[in-house]
Amino acid sequence: MNSSSKTYHDRSIGENEAQQLLDTYGGDSANWPPECREALVQAIAGSSVLQKAQRTASQLDALLDEHRIRETTRSQSEHIAQLAAKIMRELPAQKPVGAKKDPANQRVRFTLPDLRSWWPAPVMAAALVAVVVTFLPSEQPMSNNIELAFEKWAWEDVTAQSLAPDSGTEIDDDMDVLVGLWQDG
């Protein structure tokens, strides 16, 4: 098994760290990383707690190993040969040889993606922009005349005359003009 790059040559291992190593690599010293093996052996030799921990780790190793072997034995049925034959029979066609890339050139393909396959994206984006520009409704819900009349009604007439008595008539007249312009379109 591989291990991380910790080094143990220049220091001893405490009980917690030793327990952690036993949990990671199991109780068999053959599976311990070479860089910590000697320190771990020494730590276990000097601690009854770690000796028990090693035995427990070995128990778990044995349990998993026994279960694995039984399952592996069961999976080695002749059915596997039939499945292999079925897979071979049902293999789909690979891509045409011309479309395939040499695996040795994969790095080139990774760094230089095939831009030719991207051409639909900008074309579609340009078409979408053209459609939007052409058919999007104008942002002028009212004609200029209506806007001017509205401003007149809202600011000139009302602000100037709203405090005057009987000013409602002129306002109503302006509203009639406004509605008329609106209906004229």
Added chain:
Amino acid sequence: MLDGAIAITSSKETTNSAPDDSALIRRIASGDKDAFSVFLNRYLSAMVAFAQRYIGNRSDAEDIAQEAFTRVWTHADSWRETGASPRSWLYRITHNLCIDELRKKRPLLEEHDVVSDDTPEKQLTQGIDEQTLRKTINELPDRQRSAIWLSAYHGLSNKESSEILGTTIEAMESLLTRARRSLRERLQLDQQGNL
């Protein structure tokens, strides 16, 4: 610990006459069915066993293994020499297919638990029956369970396992530590005394 691991021989462990996995993948990428057959026979058992541990159902596991090998056949040209080994790549494809399948089946599996079919339960030497062990492993969080299977059951190195799970070696070791600690505690091996 790893003796008896059938059909999971790494490319380095193959005999001199057998082509290594990288050479096989290059030949598969060029449409060589013989090379694919060698690769298939080398790893099919392991992939079915690996998928069955995830899915708990032999038939579905075989379907997943077939799909994984079919993808190797159709996508061999996307394997990169500088990346993971072909074996790790195959395990990763199978692992991802299992995850997809589990996501589809998760509610069903939670109702009925993951139980391997057609296997009589037997007592293991530690006084723990197979069903208890399997159930305890299945109760681990997904990634811890994967770490145990890849390491203890499939004999993969921590580097290969980390490639399959898409993590670092340090994170893989941490997963293993927590998984084994949980198993030790849940199976109460600490209380069982000595061997």
